[in-house]
Amino acid sequence: MSKTDKTRPWWVRMADAPMATCVPVHDHRFGLCTLPGDITADSASLSRRTSGCHWRATDSYLFGGGCSGGGREWHLFRREERRRSRHRARRDLRAYHGED
Incomplete structure (x- = not known):
């Protein structure tokens, strides 16, 4: 090893x-x-x-x-935060264009 x-x-x-x-x-x-x-x-x-x-x-x-695990946990937290940000931006764009 x-x-x-x-x-x-x-x-x-x-x-x-x-x-x-x-x-x-x-x-x-x-x-x-x-x-x-x-x-x-x-x-x-x-x-x-x-x-x-x-x-x-x-x-x-x-x-x-x-x-x-410490760095990976922080990475997963940041990844989840970025995912939420992308989803929020998509929702806002759909609402702006009237697709909702």
């Missing part, structure tokens, strides 16, 4: 480039800092957690396509 980014787990890609793909989030409400030095699947998060120190993916990583 080739060793490309798409075959590697998301947390491994985050661990390879910390501070570019993930940032430390500190939450000391329940005691001292519990942020681990190493980024693992348990210490990393793709979303916002509510308690405890952890590593969180940056927005550019999530929406820029670095995360598997």
Whole structure:
């Protein structure tokens, strides 16, 4: 199997480039800092957690396509938005020409 980014787990890609793909989030409400030095699947998060120190993916990583699915989801959202815009324009043109 080739060793490309798409075959590697998301947390491994985050661990390879910390501070570019993930940032430390500190939450000391329940005691001292519990942020681990190493980024693992348990210490990393793709979303916002509510308690405890952890590593969180940056927005550019999530929406820029670095995360598997993140870029595709944004692409699908934009695609749906463009489709709605085209349908709206067609409806407006038909109404303008009196075809409705």
